Amino acid sequence: MAILILGLVIFLGIHSTRIFADGWRTSMVARMGLWPWKGLYTAISILGFIVLVIGFRMARRDTMVLYSTPSWMPHVTALLMVFSMILFVAAYIPKNWFKAKFHHPQVLSVKTWAVAHLLSNGVAADVVLFGAFLLWAVLSFSAARRRDRANGTVYAPGNVIGTSITIAAGLVAWSVFALLLHGPLIGVRPLGY
Known part of the structure; x- marks a missing residue:
């Protein structure tokens, strides 16, 4: 640890x-x-x-369980990860609603990712990892919003094209990671296959 x-x-x-x-x-x-x-x-x-x-x-070799979650919780995690991936790519795609609304979608992506995984993982190592990232994301988002207010930062409005591209890219990223990469890289198949 x-x-x-x-x-x-x-x-x-x-x-x-x-x-x-x-x-x-x-x-x-x-x-x-x-x-x-x-x-x-x-x-x-x-x-x-x-x-x-x-x-x-x-x-992770130490499997001390701090809490257990219901068997359906991985499905909630998978759904939250769809939103996390959309928010993640929103930081890089211009003129999308997510960036216009939240200003720092990548940090919100980390927050969503951490919460999603804390809902499904009660093993000590997982709680330390995801809990640390959640705390960082909360502090980072707050600091970024304060900087924006202090600097008078204005974000470009989103439009249908930018938002549609963002959602499509997020769904593709989620599909590739959840279905193809998560199992080989992390050792857990989030959807069971």
């Missing part, structure tokens, strides 16, 4: 600079330059992610 927590600290720590140390981040970008900062940020993120994955795999 310690390696999982270390991975979470590294990965979520670097992703929390805009939450807890935005001034420091700004001064580092000014001192280093944007691209060197992005390179350092990426390197630390990758390191944290690798440690997190290794730690999670090790921690």
